[in-house]
Amino acid sequence: DIQMTQSPSTLSASVGDRVTITCRASQSISSWLAWYQQKPGKAPKLLIYKASSLESGVPSRFSGSGSGTEFTLTISSLQPDDFATYYCQQYNSYSATFGPGTKVDIK
């Protein structure tokens, strides 16, 4: 299976900050990567697919980049609604795998 790692595991930030989360794959996954946001007690929500495509209805302050084994999720100006845990997911193989998550909390 393809292993996914994320850094940092926790990120403390303030409203208005630019935030970047990194996701790395154990082997090349081309651009087959998605990002999700999850709030406590809620289901994950799709933000980005195919590494950089913004899901309909997701604010443009979210952006994704990367290919191969290294990817980033950037929030250009953190808003109060953005405090959550973010997961990356590779879907290059028939057995999808998720990263361990990055919790973004209030500084």
Add this chain to the structure above:
Amino acid sequence: EVQLLESGGGLVQPGGSLRLSCAASGFTFSSYAMSWVRQAPGKGLEWVSAISGSGGSTYYADSVKGRFTISRDNSKNTLYLQMNSLRAEDTAVYYCAKNPESYCGGDCYLDYWGQGTLVTVSS
């Protein structure tokens, strides 16, 4: 509006069985693959299984292969997960999720998720 509503979770003893259901609405159910993803308490997400839109192709994570069976009834717009030989490590919230295409194994992202149903395996 896409809606996915899971049911069937609960407390079950190790070695027992449980069947989860996911009622779908707001889209043409038979045109899309569907998946189950689970999340152990306080842990991350784990893809469990997927089924093609027609139901003719199924895919499983190694951790559940041979114990879990995914199926669907397109006439009822319902997805199922039959879970047998349950273990303590199967304890999790189980999410039903929609794939963006008809033919997906684990090789698709998930564009809509239900709210989940909790399965607890304990004696």
